[in-house]
Amino acid sequence: MTKNKKGNGIIYTVTNNKTDKVVYVGITTKSLSSRKKDHEQRAKRGKTNLFQEAIATLGAENFEWITDNTLYENDELAQKEQELIENYKKQGIKLLNKDRGGGIQKTVYRYNVKDGSLMSKYFSLEEASNSVNSTKQQISRACINKTQYRNNYWSYRLQVPFQPKKDNRLKGVIQCYPSSGKTIKIFKSIAEASRVTGVNKNSIAKCCRGERKLAGGYFWKFE
Known part of the structure; x- marks a missing residue:
């Protein structure tokens, strides 16, 4: 792939071949091979972030770089990268991204x-x-x-009126019977639910996000 048109860029992912897991998500307005070379050269020079440190430690040959070559405008590119990173985070995948945006100018x-x-x-x-x-x-x-x-x-997104991200820690939580699903009690937050019931707050949060079925023997969901 040749250098992308001005104002356009691609999203790419990098997989650790030893674990077969995605470890990095990036964007670039250059070709994938050019961006790959840049990361590897920085790793050799010791100017490293977490991802480049992994390249230096494990060897460049142990990483696979993938893109579908879809071109995006800069603002959309940053948004797509953000969404993809959030997707991996929801799956419990820990990425080596220190920041997002790849130095690309965006609104x-x-x-x-x-x-x-x-x-x-x-x-x-x-x-x-x-x-x-x-x-x-x-x-x-x-x-x-x-x-x-x-x-x-x-x-990075134009949205009027702007809707801020809701903090799940402050969302209402419903405690339910696992057999019938009937409500036992409604709490103002995960912290309050944990404090009153003695159930670990991380377990309650995972249950609310659908990452586990029960916490403390009960079913939990956001209000």
Whole structure:
């Protein structure tokens, strides 16, 4: 594959051949072979993140790089990467990604925390971070997690009104009988449910997410 057209890029995944598991998700506006070479050269020079450290330790030959070569615009590219990473996280797969975006310039939207209205639009993380005297990493983290930062919400996606990410720790939790599914009690949060019942909060959370059937002998679900 030759170098992609300007403004377009691809999503790729890297699999550890020894475990047959995906370990890294990335995006690039260059060819996959060029991005692969860049990671491997950085690993050799010792300028490493977690992924490059794994390459240096296990050997480049133990990783398989895969892409379907679908081209995306920069903003869509960042969003697709984010969705794919979240997908793997939900499956319990631990990735070696330190950050997301691959240094690609993308649009950043700034929203009012009270009503979700659009306040500003920036054409790069650098421009957005400079507007609040912060760093690109902080703004990127706020965009990815859809959390409040510097009294505003930030996102790579245009969405008016903006809907912030809900914190599952603060969602209502329903305790049910496993045999009938009938409600026993409703709690304000996982923390409260754990505190009152004595059931491990991580087990309750996994049950609510569908990762296990029961916790403490009961069925649990979000309200």
